[in-house]
Amino acid sequence: MNRLKTLLGKNALVYMRVLRIYFYDLTRFYKQSNVKQLFRNQDAYKGRLTILYHVIEKGLTMPQTRLGFGGPVVMDLMDLLAQFKRLGYDVNCMEFKHSSNVLAEYFTFHAERNFELPSELAERYKQFQHMVTAGNATQQLRFxxxxxxxxxxxxxxxxxxxxxxxxxxxxxxxxxxxxxxxxxxxxxxxxxxxxxxxxxxxxxxxxxxxxxxxxxxxxxxxxxxxxxxxxxxxxxxxxxxxxxxxxxxxxxxxxxxxxxxxxxxxxxxxxxxxxxxxxxxxxxxxxxxxxxxxxxxxxxxxxxxxxxxxxxxxxxxxxxxxxxxxxx
Known part of the structure; x- marks a missing residue:
């Protein structure tokens, strides 16, 4: 401790308090967040589902929506929803239901505009509907x-x-x-x-x-x-x-x-x-x-x-x- 005080000077105790309390925050964030993408619990899945469905929501409401947008995100969302169900998590939760409904809206949106999505994406959606019962298409808000x-x-x-x-x-x-x-x-x-x-x-x-x-x-x-x-x-x-x-x-x-x-x-x-x-x-x-x-x-x-x-x-x-x- 004396050596540390010598190295850090008269503010050694302040440095130590700052380091200790920030380490407390850092440890909790590292262990409890999904920063390592390990998906250790249902909440980690819910957080990721929300991020993905919101990307699609934003795409559907852009001033000039680009047809065919977000293919990789759509694929990731379907995979994550299927995994969520396989793990026995709550499929009646808002995040799961809304994700499924946003996916339905995404495919309905493109069908109504006669836009042909990549065959891989369309086929994956058929498999998704078979594995996970999708709800009705959502409707983004228009004002x-x-x-x-x-x-x-x-x-x-x-x-x-x-x-x-x-x-x-x-x-x-x-x-x-x-x-x-x-x-x-x-x-x-x-x-x-x-x-x-x-x-x-x-x-x-x-x-x-x-x-x-x-x-x-x-x-x-x-x-x-x-x-x-x-x-x-x-x-x-x-x-x-x-x-x-x-x-x-x-x-x-x-x-x-x-x-x-x-x-x-x-x-x-x-x-x-x-x-x-x-x-x-x-x-x-x-x-x-x-x-x-x-x-x-x-x-x-x-x-x-x-x-x-x-x-x-x-x-x-x-x-x-x-x-x-x-x-x-």
Whole structure:
């Protein structure tokens, strides 16, 4: 210990506390997540099923859906569903049923457009239907702009239930004063000990916007249509101890939801985009937008005014009883 103190200097104990608590997080994530793709339990399968069916949902609702899209994803989803059933997992769960229904919609979508899918894919779907009883085809959601925003001034429950992530935008720019109004509303979101650490970078310049989109995973097919991108960060210099290590993400998350609601209230469509990237992309975005080292990037939000009509992924939610545990 004395040698370690000599190597690390007077802050040795702080270093040790930081390493110990981050190792605690790291160990849990490594053991309990599906990062190793070992699919050790039903939840790991459910997570992967959701990722795959959502890729297909997004493809079906793109501004210009490319016929024949997502063949490898469709194949993977069918294989995973068959394996899920073979293992005796709950085939009545939302993830299994919705995955099956999205697959049915995918093949119905192409049949209605007289598009011939690869024979290998079509044959695999026949086998899938034999192994796993597929449900009815889902129907992704279609709105007019007026319908989508009809509850923007309604009661809180109607307002909350009416907001969806939008991936189709018109080319009408959002005025700066409207953006400022939305940010001002978002600033009312809770912050840790009122330490107002949220920061936001607003990108409307086409060239810079294109570079940001290149760094973010998950905006293909629609990101270029957004007239504005919001990059949300948190200033970690406000934090005082190692137990604050995750507070930046918590504060950014609350701020992001408040901003999404503010955008919806002002009749602007938006879609939160993850910032699950490696260190190289993180560094590249920092350099591009001159984000200082004491700010942690949380996520990106694409936004824009909506066209006259558009499609939205159905993306069902679990029931309350599936996620809530009561101690009374």
């Amino acid at each position: 007019t702009r007026t319908e989508y925003f009809r509850h923007k001034d309604a009661s809180f429950d109607q307002f909350s239930l009416s907001r969806y992530s939008c991936r189709n935008y018109s080319d009408t720019p959002i005025p700066r004063e409207v953006i400022q109004k939305c940010i001002r509303l978002a600033m009312k979101s809770p912050t840790s000990c009122n330490r107002q650490l949220n920061r936001i970078y607003v990108v409307s310049d086409p060239a810079i916007k294109e570079e940001v989109l290149k760094l973010q995973y998950g905006n293909r097919g629609f990101g270029h249509l957004a007239t504005t991108l919001f990059i949300l960060t948190a200033n970690i210099s406000y934090f005082q101890g190692v137990n604050d290590r995750n507070e930046s993400y918590i504060n950014t998350g609350m701020f992001a939801m408040s901003l999404l609601n503010a955008l919806h209230h002002n009749e602007i469509g938006a879609c939160p985009l993850n910032w699950s990237v490696d260190h190289k992309r993180d560094a590249a975005l920092r350099k591009l937008l001159s984000i200082p080292d004491n700010e942690r990037i949380g996520l990106v939000i694409s936004a824009g005014y909506l066209p006259e009509s558009f499609d939205i992924a159905s993306s069902p939610r679990l029931e309350v009883d599936h996620i809530a545990k009561f101690f009374a």
